[in-house]
């Protein structure tokens with residue numbers, strides 16, 4: 553199956569039972585990822601956009617750290633490409649290492665974003681809090697408060713790596729697209 557379009561992704565989110573707030577969040581992450589793509593030319597844009605829209609599909613069922621694994625299974629069951637399954641499983645923070653996976657009791661597997669597309673979606677999500685575009689410090693401090701110091705360091709590293717690809721510090725994105733970017737897709741749907 554090929555990479556789904558914007559509308560197909562939104563339909564998958566609605567059919568899965570995602571709340572409007574989750575769908576608005578996913579569309580905000582899509583807007584941030586789209587801005588990243590203007591500078592990061594080597595990434596597969598369609599894959600990034602679909603991954604950004606679907607990354608939180610698992611929140612239809614669970615809001616714990618398990619939502620990434622659950623979401624990846626949902627995407628797999630929809631028959632969507634493996635690249636999307638992997639983006640969804642690996643999107644939390646800047647990934648989870650083997651120690652995190654064991655500590656959190658997650659099903660065994662690779663939860664570290666490794667491809668450019670996996671990294672862009674994970675980090676676009678780090679730059680969005682609910683429906684607001686934030687700086688990466690927002691995600692770093694949330695992890696530090698939880699005592700997840702390795703995770704916080706990984707977000708810093710990923711921020712530097714992708715800022716290099718983008719050609720500027722990615723914290724400029726909120727001033728480029730706005731703290732609450734216009735979400736055309738949301739306007740097109742009458743979500744409850």
Ligand SMILES: [Fe+2]
Nearest residue numbers: 607608643644
């Ligand atoms: Fe998520």
